[in-house]
Amino acid sequence: MIDTDIHVLIDPEQLLGYVDPAQREWFRSRGLGLGLPDCPWAHPVSWFRDDAEHETDGAPTTSVGAIQRQVLDAYSVDIGILNAADGLAIPLVASSYRALALAQAHNDWLREHYLDQDPRLRAGLVCPAQDPQAAAKEIRRCANDRRFAHVLLVGGSERPYGEPRYLPIFEAAAECGLPVAIHSGGEGCGIAASPGGAGPPAFYIEWHTQAVAGSIMAHLVSLLCHGMFERLPNLRILFMEGGIAWLPGILWRLDTNWRALRAEVPWLERKPSEVARDHVWFSTQPLEHTNGNDALFFEMLEAIGAPDILCFATDYPHWDFDDPQHVLGRLPESWRSQVMHGNAATLYGDRLGLVTA
């Protein structure tokens, strides 16, 4: 099994050791949050599973040991890909200089404290997307370490990622053979645009329902419409944790629009859904409940190629974690091997270092 999304929380004291010495005291003065933006919407109980590791004062934490016990060993995971948790907000920091310092530190810290500790682990590399040139440089700095499996971007952003300003990031990723994972989160936080187009929501449940899915929809449509895949034919994108039940609808809607509005995006010579089939993957978590309509759900997903583009993820240790046995039980039998392993193996290619026949 390949778990494409295991989250890692920053240990501030450890991370500070990797920060540019000239900036270390500034970050220390920010306190445990290191100046990362807060999210206005908070889970009413906890962002994390109660049985995941916590500090003695009740603050959640992660560690290699907990990930080994509660994910890798518990579920016989072959490869687990680590993604920043609080570090996802690095691209939402107002100062691109501070963001770069944090991104570099996060990548170096992750390497030593996690990747060096277990050969089953890989990681997303963090970059300061608010400064795409600096982000590209950081991607190229880290790409030679093949344990970095993808570039990690966050759903919350200033503009949708198809915009030309972000091209240096995608060019660097494609040049280095790295997929780009766009992980939901941060919508409306820090310098990110307000979510949803109707103003900021009041509740976490609203934010979690429409904002985190909405940013993924926005980036998907933007990347397709701007012709990012026509510019970069070997670019691969993995959308994470935005849900998938909406995917057939948005692809069919975009295809419908393309037929009438193609003159605005003449470089799109194929139906957008066909371009997406060749370049875009989706993680499964959180797999939506369908109130007894699983047969219809999987039939609709099959119509847009889901058996070949879904990659399993637990999202440990978050509250909306998907247990692998639960997901296996819901998936059509013919999809299981591909979704739990094969599609991620195809997406990442030899980046994961898996032995192939």
Place this chain on the structure above:
Amino acid sequence: MKDWHDIGGVEELDRDGSLIARIGGRDVGVVATPDGPRAVRNRCPHQGGPLCLGTVAERLVGTPGHYRLGGTTVLRCPWHGWEFSVESGHCLDDPAQRVATYRVRVHDERVLVEA
């Protein structure tokens, strides 16, 4: 045939909030509630999470914009937060989902579960 099983001490339950034991091939847990100990199967019917490691709380109710404590004690699953009645075992937001409940009593500072 059901029998009474000693699954731990009252002191331990008060300290940890729950006691868990394997009885007849199943994990059964006792959680401390304001109305005394309650016993349920330690497996959430949603995705199999360790239900008895969750939180005992008073369920919130209300009208738009106003929150009120509803007077019902629930056991909230530590994974996804589903809320179960500690009396009936039903999930209060999806009554089709239910966890088994067991009789529990205290004798000589020991917690006993009938299973």
